[in-house]
Amino acid sequence: MKQIPSVVCLLGPTGTGKTAAAITLSRQVPVSVINFDSRQVYADFPLITAQPNEEEQSMCPHLLYGFLPTETKMTAARFVTLAMEKINEVWKAGRLPVLVGGTGMYLRSLLQGIAPIPPIPEEIRTAVLARVQSEGPQKLHEELLATDPDYAAKIHPNDAQRNSRAAEVFLATGKNMTWWHTNSEHIPAPCKALKIGIDISLKELEPHLAARIDSMLELGALQEAQVALAACPDPRAPGWTGIGCAELLAYLQKEISLETAQLEWIKHTRAYAKRQITWFKKETDINWFSLGEGEAVAEFALQWLDKSGVNFRR
Structure with a gap:
């Protein structure tokens, strides 16, 4: 072998x-x-x-x-x-x-x-989680369509996990998931x-x-x-x-x-x-x-x- x-x-x-x-x-x-x-x-x-x-x-x-x-x-x-x-x-x-x-x-x-995405600050993660609980993941998905349409097309509006992750990354780094997946080592x-x-x-x-x-x-x-x-x-x-x-x-x-x-x-x-x-x-x-x-x-x-x-x- x-x-x-x-x-x-x-x-x-x-x-x-x-x-x-x-x-x-x-x-x-x-x-x-x-x-x-x-x-x-x-x-x-x-x-x-x-x-x-x-x-x-x-x-x-x-x-x-x-x-x-x-x-x-x-x-x-x-x-x-x-x-x-x-x-x-x-x-x-x-x-x-x-x-x-x-x-x-x-x-x-x-x-x-x-992609080597940096750790997300706890305050950002907590804020995003609170939004998901109060507004639902669909609202985050609507915003994702504007900031990262390519990634938004790949995930379901009800997917709380991935929509939250995309929001966290954008807030913490200023770059969307598509950028991290295509431009980093x-x-x-x-x-x-x-x-x-x-x-x-x-x-x-x-x-x-x-x-x-x-x-x-x-x-x-x-x-x-x-x-x-x-x-x-x-x-x-x-x-x-x-x-x-x-x-x-x-x-x-x-x-x-x-x-x-x-x-x-x-x-x-x-x-x-x-x-x-x-x-x-x-x-x-x-x-x-x-x-x-x-x-x-x-x-x-x-x-x-x-x-x-x-x-x-x-």
Whole structure:
């Protein structure tokens, strides 16, 4: 084995079968799947966030899924630390690390490095938190559209964590998140990566997303949210800001009807998928495959490993 780990990254918008592609690859080589979806880290929402089910997880090890409490904040910096720990563990065990997910910022932070943003003064952080609690993250997102439209397009208006972070950074440094992500020196993770994308148009994806949400509700998504609310009744907790979680929370708090919650969930999922497609299409080093081409994806990854001098074949 080479000292620097080789990793395969399966990426693309939500609902495009990335986990299925990873499992197909696992039939050819010993694979450990490592999550890079910012919502699938939460323990209370395995169904709502579409985490791999028990059958899928039984096919090969799945890491960094469903381990974080609802009230705990997840950041790109923390993800990079955890992901590199898992990548090194998997590599040393003689297995291929396969990163699977759709949070482009997490993957970019890992492979290209994190912007060295200075520590935020506590008074600024406290002031921003107070605004979120009194005005909601949507107000901060409106302001972000003016100060950093590129970054605002990548995050949801209800995402309290990211909208707060963007506001803090701008107030503390005078520079927006886009500047920090593009103009400062980054230190990439010590690994060699192959990026494979699952390509599908938004028009083709839409009916699948709606059907998946229907299925989630039939399987008990609402009951999952009820249990999570009993365990963490703070609506401002980071885990509740996720798509699906926020809409079901609004229903449980009698703010909207269940029908409206479902329609909002579908609408926000579509918008998120559109942002993901836009984000990944800007990347120049992604090797694109169509939905359902799991066998071709696996063969392409195996050829890349062979060219890299890494032999994982069973």
